[in-house]
Amino acid sequence: MVNAEEKLRLFQSENNIVTKGPLSVVVQFTRMVxxxxxxxxxxxxxxxxxxxVAGLGGGNLKKILRDHGITQQLSSEGGRTSRGSMGLMxxxxxxxxxxxxxxxxxxxxxxxxxxxxxxxxxRNQPFILTADASKTVxxxxxxxxxxxxxxxxxxxxxxxxxxxxxxxxAAKLCLILPEGxxxxxxxxxxxxxxxxxxxxxxxxxxxxxxxxVGDLLISKCKVNIAxxxxxxxxxxxxxVQTALNQIEDAxxxxxxxxxxxxxxxxxxxxxxxxxxxxxxxxxLGMIIENYNHIVHEKxxxxxxxxxxxxx
Numbered sequence: 001m002v003n004a005e006e007k008l009r010l011f012q013s014e015n016n017i018v019t020k021g022p023l024s025v026v027v028q029f030t031r032m033v034x035x036x037x038x039x040x041x042x043x044x045x046x047x048x049x050x051x052x053v054a055g056l057g058g059g060n061l062k063k064i065l066r067d068h069g070i071t072q073q074l075s076s077e078g079g080r081t082s083r084g085s086m087g088l089m090x091x092x093x094x095x096x097x098x099x100x101x102x103x104x105x106x107x108x109x110x111x112x113x114x115x116x117x118x119x120x121x122x123r124n125q126p127f128i129l130t131a132d133a134s135k136t137v138x139x140x141x142x143x144x145x146x147x148x149x150x151x152x153x154x155x156x157x158x159x160x161x162x163x164x165x166x167x168x169x170a171a172k173l174c175l176i177l178p179e180g181x182x183x184x185x186x187x188x189x190x191x192x193x194x195x196x197x198x199x200x201x202x203x204x205x206x207x208x209x210x211x212x213v214g215d216l217l218i219s220k221c222k223v224n225i226a227x228x229x230x231x232x233x234x235x236x237x238x239x240v241q242t243a244l245n246q247i248e249d250a251x252x253x254x255x256x257x258x259x260x261x262x263x264x265x266x267x268x269x270x271x272x273x274x275x276x277x278x279x280x281x282x283x284l285g286m287i288i289e290n291y292n293h294i295v296h297e298k299x300x301x302x303x304x305x306x307x308x309x310x311x
Contacts, residue, residue, distance in 0.1 A: 004106060004110070004113070004239070005087070005113060011095050018115075018121065019121070021084070022085075022117055023114065024077075025092070026113065026114050027055075029089060031064050032095070034111075039097045040097055041093075051204065052085065053085050058075060061075060065118060068115035074118055083152075101267075126302075126303060126304075126306060127147050127307070128307050130143065131284055131308065131310040136266070137270070138263065138266045142262060144306065145161060145236065146166070148164045149161055155186060161211050162209070164306075165235075167299075168291055169234055169261070170294055172264065174226060175268070175290060176268070177202065178274075182200050183200075184200075184297075184298060197223070197233065200225065204229050204231065205230050205232060206232070207232045208221065208231060208232065208233050209234050210233065211236055212239065213233060213242055213243040218247065221247075231255075231256050232257040233256060233258045235261065236260060237262050237263075240259075240260050243258045244258055269284050269287070285310075291305075292305045
């Protein structure tokens with residue numbers, strides 16, 4: 001016998017329920033009919049003019065998703081005005097009626113399945129970098145990094161922020177250095193197994209990318225110095241002072257460069273644009289293009305890509 005998840009996945013595949021409109025419909029409709037008697041009648045769930053599915057709305061959807069720990073907004077309209085909502089509702093009613101004729105329907109299980117598909121939808125969305133001309137380049141980048149922080153918080157155990165940081169550094173380096181000047185690795189590839197002394201080795205400079213500067217990294221920098229290299233730490237702005245304090249505590253003041261990622265990228269955008277504001281978006285766009293190419297080549301998670309929007 002086909003189990004519940006297999007049934008749901010088949011229905012999802014047959015009806016392409018992967019975008020916010022269809023997901024909004026099935027999430028709400030599942031909650032709507034869980035106390036109804038079978039067989040369900042599609043006509044009971046139509047508005048008077050039969051143009052929309054009754055009971056759908058952004059507020060209702062938000063409440064249901066919050067019950068499953070999902071705080072992002074899937075759809076402000078809740079699928080009410082989406083094309084195809086009526087047809088999907090009718091198919092879903094038929095699906096549930098058929099299922100109930102075979103065995104009792106477990107609505108808790110069904111609702112949990114659709115909630116997980118919503119999480120998957122959010123996990124697969126690209127980050128958005130908006131080049132808002134009314135803000136500084138650094139401020140626009142801050143908004144990008146905040147998206148990575150939020151996604152990381154919503155998916156415990158992931159390192160979105162660190163991965164984005166590392167590959168943006170690589171993307172900028174690709175813009176200013178000849179091809180083949182340095183190696184690029186996936187963000188999850190540790191230094192030790194690949195015999196690397198840092199994330200990027202360029203001539204006698206070793207670049208370390210991190211969102212949290214700890215004793216292990218300082219020790220690695222100390223080894224870099226002992227081997228005749230110049231270590232550079234690139235981190236997020238709020239960690240710069242922490243890094244400088246740890247460097248001082250280790251007796252390495254003046255031996256390790258510490259840069260914040262916002263300034264590292266912003267200065268490059270200004271310099272390559274020759275401080276012409278009209279050319280900044282083109283330069284930033286090239287960095288993002290390089291970044292997306294690196295993600296495609298080195299990572300398996302497509303949600304790491306960045307969509308660039310200019311205003």
